[in-house]
Amino acid sequence: MIDFTHLQDFLTPVSKAQLNDDEVYDDLQIGRMIDLYEDDHIPDLDAADVVLLGANEARGNGMPNSKKSTPDIIRRQFYKLYHWHRDVRLADAGNLQTGRSVADSYAALKAVVTELIDGGKTVIILGGSHDLTYAQYQAYATKKYIIEATVADALIDLQETSSLRSERFLLDMFMEQPNYLRHYNHIGFQSYFVQPRMLETLDKLRFDCYRLGKVRENIEEIEPVLRNTDLLSVDINMIKHTDAPASSLSPNGFSGEEACALSRYAGMSAQLSTYGIYGYNPEKDKDDLTAKQIAQMLWYFMDGRSVKNKEAQLTERESFLEFHIAFTDIDTVFLKSKKTGRWWMQLPDKEFVPCAYSDYLLASNNEIPERWLRSQERL
Template sequence: MDLKIFFSPLDADIFSHIKHSNSFYKSIKVNTEAMPDYEGADIAIIGIEEERGTVSNKGTGKGAMEIRKKLYQLKKGYGSYKIIDLGTLRNGIDLDETYGRLSEVCHILIENNVLPVVIGGSHDLSYGQYTAYENMDKLITLLNVDAYLDMEEGVSQPAHEQHIHKILLHEPNFLFNYSHLAYQSYLIDQTAINILEKLYFEAYRIGHLRSNMQDMEPIIRNADMLSFDITSIKSSDAPGNAKSQPFGLTGEEACQICWYAGLNEKLSSAGFYEYNPQHDDENKKTASVVATMIWYFIEGFYHRKNEQNFKNNDYLKFVVSMPSEPETLSFYKSKLSEKWWMEVPFPRGKEKYARNCIIPCSYSDYQKATNGDLPDRYITTHAKLI
């Protein structure tokens, strides 16, 4: 399909000052005079100017271009880049039409093994990113990084404060798991956390994440989709947001999450939302932080090791006897990366769960099993499978 009808090209003069042959800009194909062909690409950058979904953070529509200016000046990283920039997605007549356009574009790219990276706009656009998976005949896991839960209800609430609630209620339901990282307890309603727990979904506050970053890696490695709200980064590192907070992720922690996400072979789309240049400092510090996050995400992508075939000789299998049901637990350890996975058998007749039955875990999960205790990851995953 010709994606040209959805996009406006970028002004080449914006990047004309970038001369270094090893710059990021010189290593990719950008929609300036002609739309680059997405077939054969690895990653496609999509700029968004839609901001009708926010009330408190107007100005996010200008974020994509500022991020590009910082990103494209960086040096090319590892690997042979096959990256394109499709330009700016044209807004629809209303929000729902913009969601639909983003959904259709992302769906086409994902179906062609191209990973869309969405930049700019308000966080409610992640709904369009999510619905791209609707007709793919698979259940997916959504990873959301945000200081807020965005589970408000009611027509009076702005879209960017209720898009997660909208995703949870979306029909048909193809959401297998939802993982939320870096929420700040004093900004959210505890009843929303209770709802997530009843659905066997995961939510980790900023303090837990910071003290257990290595344990967050298996959660990030299990995601099909990443949605990153810049509000989750503390204001001293990323002031470019009307709701930025004095506490939150550091820029380094945000980059580490993006590195893990890039390495994740399951992950097939990423979005970076809520950057507002109007609230940034004169040097556009926040744009630099987001650009570096995207750079690390791409760096992780080009370091992927194709670790998905658990039957080959690149894995060690450990079978642990348990004192009660289940009688045994099976673990897999990669000889290449030393990462761990755990098998959670799915019920007969529910083959749609097959791709979710071997889940990322940590060495501590294996240790817990050897001590006769079921890992929490097993319990929550099993509850969703039955």
């Protein structure tokens, strides 16, 4: 049971009437279906699968907090969309109260997210600057949960000399002791923004970094990465400027459609429990296009969660096609889901890890899949 009376100390309610200009939502719009924390209504979080949480804290990026409620601008667009996934129950816990200091906001976010993931909920955090990822991670560390984390960002925020928390929060995550990161993935970095030695360091740690161009060549290869992820953090600067005007870092990046595909893959993950979308600055947005982009990413996350609900457990072998393969004197097993078409491969310790069809093809041609090698190195 989630104790919402305890969470209320950290939260402020939201008004559907203000979000929709006093208009009534249609029966099948998300704004009608979602269970929202309002002044006169307490949401039943125990009945929800996915819980939204707003966080307006941006001081870690060296900016004053916006006078506009950034999460509410995204909500306004998200609530207008139609709810096609009736098997995914949505709730909205409202907005996090901004602390007197950034550390206070971190502590509040950590406390609320910890309670929600302990209650078995998937939490979507609408930020806020990207350094809130650290508080997102702390929600697991507090409980000593060992996790796999994935960040999608054009930059790699490991700038040791920077005074901005948003540019160096990964240092805190990687160097904190005790450490509860089992593995880290970075998706969509743009090489010309990244110090080469930084990538060498991450590779020595056996972390996996995927360059933007490589991901765009075959975006489906990222689905197994997200399937194994507990924490996902997205900076909207991963999206090119024309598709997200509030992202002014680069003319290059993921397209809006590709960002939605990544969000859908995240929703398909049975492992993922927190998903933060950060870096949205409404002052830079044009016609709320970036807010609409984020709203559609959230819709695709729900679409993926609906697929996840249909997937069988690996123990239900009748729901999978089984392929026994021998490559370079190694005997292993590949599984393909009859329901979703997704693949898994077996490591020498007999554990199955997510993989792609391309890994099966390599093994069939007596080649060792790189994903298999990287998994072995980490073991």
